[in-house]
Amino acid sequence: MNFLDLIWLIPLVPLFGAAVMLFFGRRLSKAAISIICPGAVGVSLLLSIAAVIQLAGLKEKIHQVTLFPWLPLMKVDMAYLLDPLSSVMILVVTGIGFLIHVYSVGYMGHEGGYYRFFGYLNLFVFFMLTLVLANSYPLLFVGWEGVGLCSYLLIGFYFNRKSAGDAGKKAFIVNRIGDAGFILGMFFLYQLTDSLKFTDVNEALRSARFGVEHSFGLLSLTALLLFVGATGKSAQIPLYVWLPDAMEGPTPVSALIHAATMVTAGVYMVARSNALFQLTPETSFIIAGVGAATSIFAASIALVQTDIKKVLAYSTVSQLGYMFVAAGVGAYWVAVFHLFTHAFFKALLFLGAGSVIHAMSGEQDMNLMGGLKNKIPITFRTMFIASLAIAGIPGLAGFFSKDEIIWQTHASPLGSNFFTVVGLITAAMTAFYMWRLMFLTFYGEGRMDEKTRHHLHESPKTMTVPLMVLAAGSVLVGWLGTPKIFGLPEFFRGFEGWLEPVFEPVKALASEGAEQPEHAFEWFMMGVSVVIAIGGIYVAKYMYTKLRRDQRPSGGMLYPVLLNKWYVDEVYDLIFIRGLSLGGGGLFAKFDREVVDGGVNGTAWTTRFVSTVSMWWDTWIVDGLVNLSAFTVRALSFPVRFLQTGLLQSYALAFVIGLLAIFGYYWVR
């Protein structure tokens, strides 16, 4: 059987699951739902594995399946593309997606709206697979918007909590800003290359028509606009603000959407467009800069958070920053490699946190935990492995990918020592905050109240088995990308080789600088990062097991700054929302209530600003005109009895003004 021609089934099976939930979900029993929805993703997983195995057997590792003509104007068909890059992505999405579906069977067992949850989740998997299997930018965008929509629905799943609804709205709206950039970028790309199909665009960009753009020009602008889209979806500065709030959603959602898959869509898109980014060193530098800034900034916030999910959320933002650093310095395969390993250990951490919260009867504050080590041993052991992996302990997945990124910031021609230093500091912070989480949660004395303590229990098998599988992954998958200097057989460096056809250097670059081997220095750097990781863990251990609470260093002035996330939400709030209303008095107070609430972002600000203006326009100009014409009528004729007439006249007056404006235009031109 030729599974390569069946790749369109991979996204379609979960869509079918979602449709069943929509139409029959209400009538189906929980048992049936628990089979249908995880089963649909499981079928996709099997189809994906089969297709990827057959892909590996092809000489030219690319296969496209056209379903039907779609946008004749742009010469784009509804077609799916399987190549090494999308094969990595579908395996992550279906594999981890399947585990998380299984986990959700246990986790969501006691919640209402069971069918609704699984329907959304399956729909999400459909859109995510469409995103990564698309063969063109427009189809990718369909998936891109679709996952955003599902994320919005799932964040707001607990819709009776106002904060959940707000968080969903914030995510949707911040992403719309990014999307505007993406669409514009797409249009520019079409103007430049006359196509939006990945194969055609890349071919055009790799041809002699385009050269490397050393100063900021049209190519760089296009690349930058696409990257703006990526900052929205992948939560980078300045559009990262939605991701921490998105933790309002159920924990499996955080694991699937906000750690392993959707948030990596931006990284995927940049990797997919590598031919463009290779030509634009200026934009690439911006990407690496934004990535580095985001990674250290988010890591610093994670140092002091007390909500277990918030720590992981900021950690995700920080790790995504690493991926963009890698993409920015031109090491695209490393970015995808880190995406791959991160999906395992971060999904595991989130699911583990879910298991902890489950055991703690819903409590998320780490200050009220402690001593859970023996109460929930499987959760503890699996999270222990994941925390070692993310901290970068040799032999585990995170070590290989993170170390490669730090090395590339030094070795790549686009790199800079500045990024290296930032990467190392962030690594130290990562080790510290992750182990702070571990020590606060699992070690020491329990700080929970009696009722919760009495209730502590390990989670059911449906939850712990996925944890164990992911833990195995967190140990093993890194070995697919060991550094060259290890001198291991080809298999252990298979990841880079597998992706090679996708990240072929553009012609203009191919001749430039062959890498100088610096074996000794690479060993040295590796040593430094291992020391840093162990140091971070040790400091956390010392602070959170040896010292009593009042003995711990407070961090002085910095502590409140970090605790309040550098006051970014407040600053956005101040600049974009309050700033305008100062001195406005009652008029603006009314507005604060009326216009969409709580948004702390540019759009909200623009909205408020312009609707303030339009309200001002209404009160002064429109009403003014009414009054003016009423006044005219009053002055010229009988006292006005019918306000209606005044209103109509003012409308008619607007007509005349409009006509005069047109005439005036013809007059002056």
Place this chain on the structure above:
Amino acid sequence: MPGNYMPSAAELFRFSPELLLTAAGTLLMIFEAITSPKQKRSLPVFAFLSLLAALALAVAASSDPGPAFNRMLQVDGFATFFRVLVMAIGAVTILISTNYLKQAEHEGGEFYSLVLFSVVGQCLMATANELIMIFIGIEVSSIATYVLAGYLRDDKRNNEAALKYFLLGSFATAFLLYGVAWIYGTTGTTNLSGVRGVLLDPQNAPNAILISVALGLVLVGLLFKVSAVPFQSWAPDVYQGAPAPVTAFMATGPKAAAFAAFLRITMWAFEPVKNHWIPVLWFTAIATMIVGNFAALRQSNVKRLLAYSSIAHAGYVLVALTAASKTGTEAAMFYMVSYAAMNLGAFAVIAHVARKGERRVEIDDFAGLGNRQPLTAAIFTVFLLSLIGVPLTGGFFAKFYVFKAALDSQLIALTIVGLLNSAVAAFYYLRLIVIMYMQPAPEGVDTLPEPSLGIRTALVACSLATVVLGVFPSLVLDIAGRGASFIR
């Protein structure tokens, strides 16, 4: 025109849809007088079927395109496209209206015959190749619509809406007619092809100032009809005051026909002097998008909200017109189809939720709809997502093609303003979705009956159209492309 002029059979066939609808409308008035109240139930069925028959005739007539009545009408792919569209809009309007009129205890054949007459006027606007015919079409369509807006005579809001619409509509038409007179004075003809011929003729090119004045006056009339800023002020008041099914009709049918006439006048007759009207439309498009979207943000009445939203959508279509290219025309045509589908659907939901006497038209009245009638809410969500412009809905491709056309014509600033606007628009549509799904229904609300058969049919048809346009846009785009080639 010679006094003993007799139209040929081919010409009559090209004009047959309008003839059929006029006859059907007249018959309806007669039936209204002579049937018993029980038999009156079949009047909307009759109107609906005659619209479908006329639609079939229009499609059949497109097999033999050509002029009719001394080149006053031009039956071509472009005309057929809009004729079919306005007839379909009329048919859906009838589906939405039946139950509404029953609730209002105002069932009557004249409502349906007015709809048919209005559709005839709109067909004329789409087919006309002659400024006078366009004027007549506008009047036929508008006068019927004025009456429809005030159909529930005892309702104060209806009366106010009808009067406002009538007064301002007459005012605007006066500008248009005055402009036509100027055009006749400058070019010696009112035939669109004739005007084009004169403008293209380098020997006796007309005075630029005179043409500008004429063009300005005509533009005012047309911009009023499509509710573009600053001629939009009537729309919110009238849309809010009129009965919901009539609002659905007014927001889609006359607007589509007006854009058809707009396209023929700008892209065919006045295409040679396009640098005269492009800047005007450029500015109007920006102002219309901004005013429509930002005013919509503050509305609490759903009908008024959609009224402002429809102003904003007219702004996007004007962007396509500003592009002044074949792609732009296609984009505008595609936009009108998806706009009609999602707006008719949205208004159908409003007519359904509003219940008797339209007491429930505030945004808060939609709270908890997701729980009470999940399917209705889901379908409404499809329309709202399409209005936002989310992919896989018609609304997405409508905007997509418009902005593509604009970029092809180097209108970069216009595109950016448009994209930012569509980001802002997400706010107020999203608010409705949030309220439907995330707020419980208030205590002690009267129960919401299941939607009637007519509303259900309309909802299914509109949502299907919205989704099909989003998944297979080429189905309609190909036809639009062929139609657009008849003008430019």
